Amino acid sequence: MLTRIDHIGIACFDLDRTVEFYRATYGFEVFHSEVNEEQGVREAMLKINDTGDGGASYLQLLEPTREDSTVAKWLAKNGEGVHHIAFGTADVDGDAADIRAKGVRVLYDEPRIGSMGSRITFLHPKDCGGVLTELVTSAGTEH
Amino acid sequence: MLTRIDHIGIACFDLDRTVEFYRATYGFEVFHSEVNEEQGVREAMLKINDTGDGGASYLQLLEPTREDSTVAKWLAKNGEGVHHIAFGTADVDGDAADIRAKGVRVLYDEPRIGSMGSRITFLHPKDCGGVLTELVTSAGTEH
Numbered sequence: 658m659l660t661r662i663d664h665i666g667i668a669c670f671d672l673d674r675t676v677e678f679y680r681a682t683y684g685f686e687v688f689h690s691e692v693n694e695e696q697g698v699r700e701a702m703l704k705i706n707d708t709g710d711g712g713a714s715y716l717q718l719l720e721p722t723r724e725d726s727t728v729a730k731w732l733a734k735n736g737e738g739v740h741h742i743a744f745g746t747a748d749v750d751g752d753a754a755d756i757r758a759k760g761v762r763v764l765y766d767e768p769r770i771g772s773m774g775s776r777i778t779f780l781h782p783k784d785c786g787g788v789l790t791e792l793v794t795s796a797g798t799e800h
Numbered sequence: 801m802l803t804r805i806d807h808i809g810i811a812c813f814d815l816d817r818t819v820e821f822y823r824a825t826y827g828f829e830v831f832h833s834e835v836n837e838e839q840g841v842r843e844a845m846l847k848i849n850d851t852g853d854g855g856a857s858y859l860q861l862l863e864p865t866r867e868d869s870t871v872a873k874w875l876a877k878n879g880e881g882v883h884h885i886a887f888g889t890a891d892v893d894g895d896a897a898d899i900r901a902k903g904v905r906v907l908y909d910e911p912r913i914g915s916m917g918s919r920i921t922f923l924h925p926k927d928c929g930g931v932l933t934e935l936v937t938s939a940g941t942e943h
Contacts, residue, residue: 659826659827660848662808662849662857662859665805667929667931669929675929682899682904683802683887683899685802705802705803705805706803706804706805706851706852706857707851707852708850709850714804714805714851736930737929737930737931738925738929738930739882739930739931742808744848756825756826759825785825786810786812786818786821786881787879787881787882788810788881788882
């Protein structure tokens, strides 16, 4: 069961400049940053609020680390903006299986590692009204 | 001060079909629906989670009601997908003034009426890394 908006993923050309925009304009601070080589991104997580399920909602700022990453290709086509949205669940495996059984394409056979050691998968945007949709189970927690 | 992700605004061609997608796929139910003639949209709010500031996070599904609405024009250019993101604040007037003073274009001189009687304004996406950004103060509350 999806119990929160986990994050909004925003693609940008210059992570440092974008982090500074969110800090200077709104006062949002970097909660966590990392490089995900598999996804081909350098990212910063800005925590915005706690959520009623014991988790939190973040902005995830994403800069591609290589030209063949999906985010680099997306930026070349669309320019900067909202890249995906993510819902949090205690059971990404079960929810992905249920959603696949309903005919929505799930992009990974098994969840992969996302931000802060979470386990993630993506749903095909063409099956989700144009919205690239991620499912996330946080690391070491039940949310 | 912005204290939550209030909602993610998703533009669609057929609101009823999109509401049914979110219900059937994820179990999300309609919390509120309305027509906003000023904005030229018919909308459904799906509540996803409570937030630590006493508010909540929603998906806002938007179908244009007339061809000259901004959402209709956006759909004609971009197709269905994420149209905007919104942050919640107890003081949309003060935050909009502060943000305008930093050089970010605020689209309305005074906040207008948004979903569920809230007071809203928008920031220019070209000043926000391609992200159309809304600020929201909920009706009759301090969040």
